Amino acid sequence: MTDQDFETIKILAKQRTGIELGEHKKEMIYSRIVRRIRALGMSDFRRYLQYLDESPEAELTNFINSITTNLTSFFRESHHFDFLESTVIPELIKKKKGSNRIRIWSAGCSTGEEPYSIAMTLHKGLNKDRWNAKILATDLDTNVLAHGRAGVYSAERIGNMNPDLVKKYFTGIGDRNASGETMEAKDSIKQLITFNSLNLLGDWPMKGKFDVIFCRNVVIYFSKDTQRELFDRYANILEPNGYLFIGHSESLHGVTKRFESVGRTIYRKVA
Numbered sequence: 001m002t003d004q005d006f007e008t009i010k011i012l013a014k015q016r017t018g019i020e021l022g023e024h025k026k027e028m029i030y031s032r033i034v035r036r037i038r039a040l041g042m043s044d045f046r047r048y049l050q051y052l053d054e055s056p057e058a059e060l061t062n063f064i065n066s067i068t069t070n071l072t073s074f075f076r077e078s079h080h081f082d083f084l085e086s087t088v089i090p091e092l093i094k095k096k097k098g099s100n101r102i103r104i105w106s107a108g109c110s111t112g113e114e115p116y117s118i119a120m121t122l123h124k125g126l127n128k129d130r131w132n133a134k135i136l137a138t139d140l141d142t143n144v145l146a147h148g149r150a151g152v153y154s155a156e157r158i159g160n161m162n163p164d165l166v167k168k169y170f171t172g173i174g175d176r177n178a179s180g181e182t183m184e185a186k187d188s189i190k191q192l193i194t195f196n197s198l199n200l201l202g203d204w205p206m207k208g209k210f211d212v213i214f215c216r217n218v219v220i221y222f223s224k225d226t227q228r229e230l231f232d233r234y235a236n237i238l239e240p241n242g243y244l245f246i247g248h249s250e251s252l253h254g255v256t257k258r259f260e261s262v263g264r265t266i267y268r269k270v271a
């Protein structure tokens with residue numbers, strides 16, 4: 001991969017996903033794209049980039065899937081789920097006297113651990129017969145969406161969760177190794193979530209507003225301008241006083257004034 005090849009990859013990544021690839025990402029990108037090049041039986045980066053340019057409909061999805069970073073876990077940044085349970089859900093129950101509609105968006109949901117963690121928290125805190133609660137889980141990486149939809153996780157991924165929650169919301173599917181059994185999310189939480197492909201930089205087809213948006217560990221790779229535009233759109237699609245949860249290394253400081261801080265990386269829409 002020449003410097004020029006990496007430059008082309010950087011431009012394409014930013015244009016199509018908002019992700020800014022720094023020099024320190026060069027080796028990681030090299031090893032991921034080289035796998036695509038081998039799978040296609042090609043011999044070098046120049047040929048691959050030419051193919052990508054000529055046939056984006058055939059290769060762009062694979063290219064995007066290779067550059068995204070999908071690290072996630074169940075109840076990651078657990079204080080967010082504590083706040084959801086102790087403050088947001090009781091507030092929504094009080095506020096929504098005339099309506100039973102609750103909508104939460106997990107934007108950049110990766111393999112599904114985040115929306116399933118939200119689903120477990122909602123399921124615990126709400127009377128299912130009374131509430132029409134739904135979680136929209138979106139990502140632009142099509143591989144991770146398929147994983148989330150299937151709701152199947154290895155024992156290692158499930159292992160860090162509270163055993164009572166695992167018992168209540170997951171069922172073993174028999175594939176046992178030394179660290180335990182592969183498990184599948186039960187319908188009680190699966191049916192709360194809809195997984196859809198969506199590029200945050202593109203159009204959003206959703207009609208209604210959201211009460212809560214989780215967009216965690218996604219914008220760290222975006223420029224400040226891209227972040228500003230995105231947070232502005234989040235404010236527009238949130239209900240008045242709606243909540244926004246962001247990742248541990250992210251901040252709205254100097255990016256937007258449409259939210260106020262109400263906790264560690266937790267914001268409420270003010271305008």
Ligand SMILES: C[S@@+](CC[C@H](N)C(=O)[O-])C[C@H]1O[C@@H](n2cnc3c(N)ncnc32)[C@H](O)[C@@H]1O
Nearest residue numbers: 017068071072108110139140141199200216217
């Ligand atoms: C590091 S993961 C974070 C997963 C989860 N939110 C969490 O905090 O555990 C970031 C996710 O954002 C997605 N992503 C990156 N750019 C995106 C974009 N422009 N539109 C939609 N999703 C994007 C990636 O595909 C990846 O799955």
